Amino acid sequence: MIDVIDRIRDIVGDSRIFPEESLKNYTTFRIGGKCRALVMPSTKEEIIKVVTLLRETNTNFFVMGNGSNLLVSDEGFDGIVVSLKFFKGIEVLEEDDKTFTVRVMAGELMSSVGNYLARQGVEGFEFATGIPGTIGGGVRMNAGAYGGELKDILVNITAIAEDNTVVTLSNEELELSYRTSILAKKNYICLDACFKLNKGDSLDIKAKIKEYANSRKEKQPLNYPSAGSTFKRPEGYIAAKLIDEAGLKGLQVGGAKVSEKHAGFVVNVGGATAKDVIELTDKVKEVVKEKNGVSLELEVVKLGF
Ligand SMILES: Cc1cc2nc3c(=O)[nH]c(=O)nc-3n(C[C@H](O)[C@H](O)[C@H](O)COP(=O)(O)OP(=O)(O)OC[C@H]3O[C@@H](n4cnc5c(N)ncnc54)[C@H](O)[C@@H]3O)c2cc1C
Incomplete structure (x- = not known):
């Protein structure tokens, strides 16, 4: 394991690997013991290299986003945790009078994406803006709220398959259903997701986000x-x-x-x-x-x- 940790350090650099890190501080439950090392790659290339190394060395590992749907055992996790929280970026793929298509990196928080889209006057992501997870965790869980779920707006994703090849999976291929997807069944790792949305009125969109946030505050x-x-x-x-x-x-x-x-x-x-x-x-x-x-x-x- 020490050898693997050293090799990961060579990939991500000293400042993005934390041996014997307590996972308590990385979950919204504030519960959980230590892992052998927490790794935070920040580029697609780093993620692919780290995951390939972990699989080739048969090292036990787990990919996490914002830890907002996780219960980590008190004994921790005897393996490497790969956190994608630093893998960020939003890229506009296509825009016309009516539609707006974006590719979002897996580590972006759904709140950041929702607020970015609201500023651009793009509607359809409001329901997800208050969900405290990342895009990757959201796709894995087919996150949803207020009558919407990611399934409704996802075009496709890029993912690392079990054989370490990078594949594109369409909305249909993702088998998105209530709080699950093919990612859960086949150990795919989501790298980014593409959403197609409609143009709307920025003020209306912001008002809807605020209304949902107030409803959460009131009920949760x-x-x-x-x-x-x-x-x-x-x-x-x-x-x-x-x-x-x-x-x-x-x-x-x-x-x-x-x-x-x-x-x-x-x-x-x-x-x-x-x-x-x-x-x-x-x-x-x-x-x-x-x-x-x-x-x-x-x-x-x-x-x-
Ligand atoms: C206060 C509160 C309110 C919430 N409200 C809602 C709600 O309204 N609707 C809702 O659906 N959920 C809700 N959740 C739950 C949670 O936010 C979602 O399930 C969210 O999608 C999890 O994302 P995450 O990045 O935190 O994932 P994590 O908790 O880090 O991981 C969850 C699962 O996703 C996997 N995963 C993470 N990233 C990737 C990736 N890139 N590729 C493959 N697998 C990955 C992990 O391995 C794990 O199996 C809420 C949670 C809290 C704390």
């Missing part, structure tokens, strides 16, 4: 660390409603608590461990199953378990 427990909605929406039900009706709001294990404000969120009220979150979510699943017969499934991605 944004004052505590979390990973957003803890559970997927079960077919025909709303997870938060089931949890609330089961009387589980406020249920707490250690520092992990079912939010009183929004039962669909498990929040870290202080010093929560991954073990606390798992114990709490297992309890929630058990009670909801008992009361409603519905099986809840975690939306949050687990690492190092």
Whole structure:
């Protein structure tokens, strides 16, 4: 592993590799132990070289974006974490009176992209602007909110396939469905994504973004660390409603608590461990199953378990 870390250092430089880094500070849940090294490549070439090296040396690795949908185990991750947070850039591919097509690098935050498009008077990305993840994480999860999902506006993506070739995958090939995509099934790594959107009125677009942000502030427990909605929406039900009706709001294990404000969120009220979150979510699943017969499934991605 030391040899691999040295070889990665040669690719990304000293300032972009952090051995024995705690992942707690890189997840919105503020939970998790150390990894063997955290690497932050900032160009496409660096990402391809690092991933190829990791695969060729059979090194355990994990690609992360903004860590806003991750639960990292207290024991950490016995491998290399490749964070794409520094891989940024937005490129306008085509523009006419009505449409606007952009390519966005995987590490751009959806909020930055949404605000950039609003300034350009481009509509259609407002729903995603308040989702605190990167474009890569968003594509992997087919992130969505307020009636929209990335599937609606994605043209294609560029990705590293399992054999380390760089491929283009169309919207259809991505098999985007509720909070998942082919990236999850085939270990593709998203490098960039192309979106086709319509021109609109900049003030209206900014107003819509603000309206959604206010709605989030009002309904979500944004004052505590979390990973957003803890559970997927079960077919025909709303997870938060089931949890609330089961009387589980406020249920707490250690520092992990079912939010009183929004039962669909498990929040870290202080010093929560991954073990606390798992114990709490297992309890929630058990009670909801008992009361409603519905099986809840975690939306949050687990690492190092
Ligand atoms: C307060 C709050 C509100 C939220 N609201 C919403 C919401 O409204 N709608 C919604 O859909 N989600 C929401 N989320 C969850 C989360 O923001 C999304 O799932 C987001 O898309 C995750 O992006 P990320 O960059 O943080 O991914 P990470 O959490 O870093 O990773 C998530 C998964 O994506 C994979 N991944 C990351 N980057 C890449 C890449 N480049 N290529 C391949 N795989 C990759 C990781 O391996 C992991 O499996 C919310 C989270 C929080 C904390």
